Amino acid sequence: MVALDTIAEEILELKKDRNAVILAHHYQDSEIQEIADAVGDSLELARTARDFDGDVIAFCGVLFMAETAKVLNPKRTVVLPDLKASCSLVESCSAEQVRAYREKHPDDVIVSYINTSVEVKAESDILCTSSNAVRIVNSIPADKPILFLPDLNLGNYVKKQTGRENMKIWQGACIVHATFPARRLSVARSEHPSALVAAHPECPSDVLAMADFIGSTSAIIKWCAASDADEFIVMTESGVAHSLERQSPGKRFYFVANENCNCSECPYMRRNTLEKLRDCLLNLTPRIELPQDIMDRALLPIERMLAVK
Ligand code: 13P
Ligand code: SF4
Numbered sequence: 001m002v003a004l005d006t007i008a009e010e011i012l013e014l015k016k017d018r019n020a021v022i023l024a025h026h027y028q029d030s031e032i033q034e035i036a037d038a039v040g041d042s043l044e045l046a047r048t049a050r051d052f053d054g055d056v057i058a059f060c061g062v063l064f065m066a067e068t069a070k071v072l073n074p075k076r077t078v079v080l081p082d083l084k085a086s087c088s089l090v091e092s093c094s095a096e097q098v099r100a101y102r103e104k105h106p107d108d109v110i111v112s113y114i115n116t117s118v119e120v121k122a123e124s125d126i127l128c129t130s131s132n133a134v135r136i137v138n139s140i141p142a143d144k145p146i147l148f149l150p151d152l153n154l155g156n157y158v159k160k161q162t163g164r165e166n167m168k169i170w171q172g173a174c175i176v177h178a179t180f181p182a183r184r185l186s187v188a189r190s191e192h193p194s195a196l197v198a199a200h201p202e203c204p205s206d207v208l209a210m211a212d213f214i215g216s217t218s219a220i221i222k223w224c225a226a227s228d229a230d231e232f233i234v235m236t237e238s239g240v241a242h243s244l245e246r247q248s249p250g251k252r253f254y255f256v257a258n259e260n261c262n263c264s265e266c267p268y269m270r271r272n273t274l275e276k277l278r279d280c281l282l283n284l285t286p287r288i289e290l291p292q293d294i295m296d297r298a299l300l301p302i303e304r305m306l307a308v309k
Helices: 004-018 030-035 042-050 063-072 095-104 118-122 133-138 152-162 182-191 217-226 238-247 274-283 292-307
Strands: 020-025 038-040 056-060 077-079 109-113 126-128 146-149 167-169 196-199 231-235 252-255
Touching (some): 004 020, 004 274, 020 030, 030 238, 030 274, 038 042, 042 063, 042 292, 056 274, 063 292, 095 109, 095 118, 109 133, 118 292, 146 152, 152 167, 182 231, 196 217, 238 252
Parallel strands (some): 020 038, 020 056, 056 077, 109 126, 146 167, 231 252
16 A cells, blocks of 8 residues: 555655646545644535636535535646545435426525535525524525525524525535534533534534534534633534634544444545545546536635625
């Protein structure tokens, strides 16, 4: 087996040759985060992709994130180490279902979480991520009915925060966050009584009710770094441990296993490896190729989201 250091050196060489940038989500393995030019949450990575002016984006995350980068860079090459890096939320909602809903409810504003396929984005009015969902919904006139899709836990959280009664919520869920049981969080709290709880809004409402802070992956990392506390129970994917430990040296972080895999890892995110990253920069494949008309239609709701401050 080739040592990881050697693969990392190959990646750095290829990156120069290809005039490429490596973008990585906080859920990626540590060695991928270490070699990336930028590590962030889904909104930060979309903004970084929008501002890129090189030739190749190697996106270390899941497919919907790489598709968003491609829509923002239609002329550039976007590669993803493993095309099977999907997301249970993406799979919970098809473009046909959204079209059928639109036909029945033509006045609804369709707010789609960025965790959707590019085809669903093309059917949407505006996108949001976990870090701006409340702001996005608040930017819509109060008398407008809303369909929020596809994450039911994020949708319920946003509905509560915004007080929007006229908001329907799709019933999709994240296989990682939606299966964190509140009773396991209670056990963790009794084992670590000084720890504060930070949770991602994809967690169920009974978990969110126990949280001292609710936010996106980057918001959780920043909040833990700024806090005076030394210990935290972190209710999100355990890949964030890398950035948490880098930005909060000496603090302690505990993760709670979910009921799906008895772990806190996203199996889709884990499909990417350093070897696959090297190979995709070498071969420029798997490459994100999308129909032009779908990209044109998906761009508008993405740009609307990016315009909301
Ligand atoms: P963030 O927007 O916090 O990066 O979350 C993305 C995601 O897939 C959460 O499971
Ligand atoms: Fe999708 Fe959940 Fe994985 Fe995030 S953690 S990419 S929402 S399956």
